[in-house]
Amino acid sequence: MIIDPEVVTLSRLQFALTALYHFLFVPLTLGIVWILAIMEAVYVMTGREVWKRMVQFWGVLFGxxxxxxxxxxxxMEFQFGMNWAYYAHYVGDVFGTPLAIEGLMAFFLEATLVGLFFMGWNRMSRIAHLLTTWFLALGTNLSALWILIANGWMQNPVGSAFNVQTMRMEVTSFSEVMFNPVAQAKFVHTVSAGYVIGSMFVLSISAWYLLRGRNTDVAKRSMTVAASFGLAAALSVVVLGDESGYAVSENQKMKMAAIEAMWETEPAPASFTLFGLPDVENHTTHYALRIPWVMGLIGTRSIDKPIPxxxxxxxxxxxxxxxGIEAYDAMLVLREDKDNAQAKAILAAHDKDMGYALLLKRFMDDPRKATPADIQKAADSTIPNVPVLFWAFRIMVACxxxxxxxxxxxxxQASKRQLDKRRWLLKVALWSLPLPWVSTELGWIVAEYGRQPWAIEGVLPTALGVSSVTSGQVWTSLGGFVLFYSALAIIDAVLMVKYAKKGPDGLGLWPPSEPVPPMTHVAAHAGA
Known part of the structure; x- marks a missing residue:
């Protein structure tokens, strides 16, 4: 049976929409929880009540x-059964373990610590509550680690092997899955991006307060923490992004070439295309502005290795x-005769390429009947959307x-205690609020869209992972998710805006500011 391309497209669209929407919240959680931990540490060390109230206020928005x-x-997890049943069957032995551990951490460890954070202020000592907040920050980030281990395995499927008899990928080394270099690079890069989002969130809302002359004590202290933590995080994103780029060039060469719109292999060291207009039809990039050596250094850590x-x-x-077709044929023989020595030898020699033969399943039932034209079509399908990746990457880097x-x-400005002196700078900080989300969403597009046509890189084509459902059924579930997520988006926006506008004074957490004209006075400095 030839795969219905509409079912594949709709299933991908549904998962992409829900994943991108979910990722609006995850990085903010990762970032703001550490800011809470820093603020509460200052409160415990100094005993100054303003820091406690800061933690409680930003904690409301965190909650x-x-x-x-x-x-x-x-x-999102329901979709593995609804839309990606064969994917779940094929890789569940590997993929399910980190997801199960993440579920335990998210729904037991994190939920417990969140409850203690909000309910424990008057029931725990200062030190005990501080430890709760720091463990909450650590647990939240460890929860993200297991998700990224699972995702990293999709990008670089190490520590596993295909079992002919069960027709599944199975774990051969869990330590290899855990310490997958792609997963580790993705983890540190992703959480650092979350720290940037958390910092920008606190910085922008605090700037809004200063522009209106409200909550100046809280706002200036909050901006100082956010600027310090954000600067360290933003520098880390760039450095760790370089490491992530090296991991891509080692394990996902087509993604790297597409990001660079590099149609032909360049002499080493490859240049970085700062600007250009990729032309997919003619396999060229018009008006390319290149910086020599940069891509070679990032992608290969050398000056003598080319990037294909x-x-x-x-x-x-x-x-x-x-x-891969040879391996596919050997696999079918072993399904009938598991002791066939010749088939075992062929499969052992070429099992790493069987996924490439499965690319033909998108066009025909039996890959063994493929013509040269079919093979060319399947090979061409390994090229992701070059213009999307090219521009998504560059906008992300510019951000x-x-x-x-x-x-x-x-x-x-914070070091000079002049955070409230330049109104234009506060406006820049305020209007910069959406940009970290834009960059992180683009980063996920580069990571996930750039992996196409693979669900598991080199192992399972995306088109083979879908469930046996009709396009009408997927349309129905897609419509339901759109309605559900739209409702959540409205609720979240209303609540966030409502409580941000209330501020610490409106929530009764801190005395209201003196009624002075905004930005016309010299507020008291924000030193601890």
């Missing part, structure tokens, strides 16, 4: 975001499809350098 993250995350171009990688894919500049300026 709203955390609840939304849990609500949107649960529904798209055309060369398509030719390589054609060769792997040919050997990263902008965050470094903004946090550095705000850190300098």
């Amino acid at each position: 709203i975001n955390f609840a939304m993250g849990v609500a949107t995350g649960v529904t 171009g798209i055309t060369n990688l398509v030719e390589d894919a054609k060769g792997r499809i040919h050997t 990263g350098f902008y965050f470094i500049a903004l946090f550095a300026v705000m850190f300098w």
Whole structure:
């Protein structure tokens, strides 16, 4: 049976929409919880009540975001059964373990610590509550680690092997799955991006208070913490992004070539294309502005190793499809005769390429009947959407350098105790609020869209992972998710805006500011 492309497209669209929406909340949770931990540590060390009230106020916004993250995350897991049943069967032995551990941490450890955080202020000592907050921060980040271990395995499927008799990928080394270099690089890069979002969130809302002359004591202290933490996080994102780029060049060469719109292999060291207009039809990039050596240094950590171009990688894919067909044929023989020595030898030699033969399943029932034209079509399908990846990556990188500049300026202003002196700078901070989310969503597009046509890189094509459902059924579930998530979006926006506008004074957490005209006075300095 040839796969229905509409079912595949709709299933991908549904998962993409729910994943991108869920990821609006996850990085803010990862970032703001550490800011709470820092603020509470200052409170315990100094005993100054303003720091406690700061933790309680930002904790309210953290709690709203955390609840939304849990609500949107649960529904994502249902899709593995609804829309991706064969994927769940094929890789469940590997993929299910980190997801199960993450579920235990998210729904037991995190939920317990969140309850203690909110309910324990008058029931626990200062030190005990501080430890609760720090363990909450650690647990939240460890929860993200297991998700990214699972995702990293999809990008680089190490520590596993295909079992002919069960027709499943099975774990051969859990330590390899855990310490997958791609997963580790993704984890540190992703959580650092979350720290940037948390910092920008606190910085922007605090800037809004200063522009209106409200909660100045809380706002300036909050901005100082956010600027310091944000600057460190933004620098880390760039450094760790470089490590992530190296991991991509080692394990996902087509993704790297597509990000660079590198159609032909360049002499080492490859240049970085700062700007250009990728032309998919003619396999060229118009008006390319290149910086010599940069891509070679990032992608290979050397000056003498080339980065393969798209055309060369398509030719390589054609060769792997040919050997993959041999492995596919051997697999079918072993299904009938598990002791066939010749088939075992062929499969052992070419099992790493069988996934490439499965690319043909998108066009025909039996890959062994493929013509040269079919093989060319399958090889061409390994090219992701080059313009989308090219621009998504560059916008993301531009945002990263902008965050470094903004946090550095705000850190300098905080060090001089002049956070309330430049109205234009506060407006810049306020209007920068959406940008970290834009950059992180683009980062996920680069990571996930760039992996296509693979659900599991080199192992399972995305088109083979879908459930046996009709397009009408997927349309129904997609419509339901759109309605559900839209309702959650409205609720979240209303609650966040409502409580941010109330502020610490409106929530009764801190005395209201003196009624002075905004930005016309010299507020008391924000030193602890």
